[in-house]
Amino acid sequence: MTNNDLRVTDKTRLIRAPERASYDRKLAYEIIDSTPMCHVSYVIDGDPYITPTFQWRQGDDIYWHGSSASRFLRNAAGANVALNVMLFDGLVLARSAYHSSANFRSVTVFGRAVQLEGDEKLAALQQFVDVLTPGRWETLRPMNDQEIKATTVLSMPIDEASVKLRTGGPIDDDEDYELPIWAGVIPVAQTAGEFAPDERNLPGIDVPDHVRRFNLG
Amino acid sequence: MTNNDLRVTDKTRLIRAPERASYDRKLAYEIIDSTPMCHVSYVIDGDPYITPTFQWRQGDDIYWHGSSASRFLRNAAGANVALNVMLFDGLVLARSAYHSSANFRSVTVFGRAVQLEGDEKLAALQQFVDVLTPGRWETLRPMNDQEIKATTVLSMPIDEASVKLRTGGPIDDDEDYELPIWAGVIPVAQTAGEFAPDERNLPGIDVPDHVRRFNLG
Numbered sequence: 001m002t003n004n005d006l007r008v009t010d011k012t013r014l015i016r017a018p019e020r021a022s023y024d025r026k027l028a029y030e031i032i033d034s035t036p037m038c039h040v041s042y043v044i045d046g047d048p049y050i051t052p053t054f055q056w057r058q059g060d061d062i063y064w065h066g067s068s069a070s071r072f073l074r075n076a077a078g079a080n081v082a083l084n085v086m087l088f089d090g091l092v093l094a095r096s097a098y099h100s101s102a103n104f105r106s107v108t109v110f111g112r113a114v115q116l117e118g119d120e121k122l123a124a125l126q127q128f129v130d131v132l133t134p135g136r137w138e139t140l141r142p143m144n145d146q147e148i149k150a151t152t153v154l155s156m157p158i159d160e161a162s163v164k165l166r167t168g169g170p171i172d173d174d175e176d177y178e179l180p181i182w183a184g185v186i187p188v189a190q191t192a193g194e195f196a197p198d199e200r201n202l203p204g205i206d207v208p209d210h211v212r213r214f215n216l217g
Numbered sequence: 218m219t220n221n222d223l224r225v226t227d228k229t230r231l232i233r234a235p236e237r238a239s240y241d242r243k244l245a246y247e248i249i250d251s252t253p254m255c256h257v258s259y260v261i262d263g264d265p266y267i268t269p270t271f272q273w274r275q276g277d278d279i280y281w282h283g284s285s286a287s288r289f290l291r292n293a294a295g296a297n298v299a300l301n302v303m304l305f306d307g308l309v310l311a312r313s314a315y316h317s318s319a320n321f322r323s324v325t326v327f328g329r330a331v332q333l334e335g336d337e338k339l340a341a342l343q344q345f346v347d348v349l350t351p352g353r354w355e356t357l358r359p360m361n362d363q364e365i366k367a368t369t370v371l372s373m374p375i376d377e378a379s380v381k382l383r384t385g386g387p388i389d390d391d392e393d394y395e396l397p398i399w400a401g402v403i404p405v406a407q408t409a410g411e412f413a414p415d416e417r418n419l420p421g422i423d424v425p426d427h428v429r430r431f432n433l434g
Contacts, residue, residue, distance in 0.1 A: 043260050046263070067234075095358055108268070143314055184415045187411070195404075
């Protein structure tokens, strides 16, 4: 790891609720590794665009990919982007609307997207498959040149980044604790269900460990 | 409803995978109503920013809110924004990396954020609480002027918008179905767990129906 802290800049400094902010790199990586999805924000012709997509981490870099024909990915190489990974952990029901909130863990990464080419690009795609489903890459029909060409892989360092999170129960105004109002938390989680084999799987094929043991979080 | 279709523009037209695109307003509303979280993308000084936040729908408009001190919300009124609501429904494991994918349902809304004031703002906040937890607003300690002032509510019409989604199992190249590779789907869902009452709730307080019956999706 480059260092233990993420970089605080005008973009990443959380001013409003500093108690919910962190620049701890380890914590950021735990969050990023807990869910495969992210949202990426792009600027095209001055206007904001947003798209959900897979993300994966390799060391101190975060990666995402898509079709080479995507207008987002065509415009992204070399451009500033913002990427957010978020886990929604629950509703926090306070005694007032104002103090009601969400429990969540969120990492935002700012940076200039770098487009990968050649061996580096193929290695990143392998890493993606094997981060999500360890060992699956070598079981798959190999990618051909046309597929590699049709795929764009982008990355950026996890450096100018910040963590924002909230945990725990409601925190109400002192005098509101005397009110006869139900307060509490409704937890929310993203969970994996029972795998569903494709009906065209060949007879006798074992369910791989990376499927049997798949888990989120 | 203004009409049955969302508006197709250069921003919302999905070119790459038209079979995964929809402009059906009813479908968009079902997705928006299935999860309270969204991501909003802003442009400040030419750079992209992204933040996860609550969203709620009222008729043909989508709403979000936050601290009036937030730099995003201070800059958003009158500005172009992009908002995405996404449900991650599962991993699609194909026989090749290239055809592996995610099942998901996603709505992106583009528009100019309108900042609500006065009665309209308070009504929107009530709507937020009651959309998420029906009937809760009237049980809460009322918002005071300072809290209302400290809260910014934004909205925009759900008009220039599109749905993108994928469902079902893997779709492999014809010749790959003969390979001895396990393919299938691992479903993923966002679920609510058992509610946890705040330890400072007054004795004898009933659990409200909006807590007992809370569900996502």
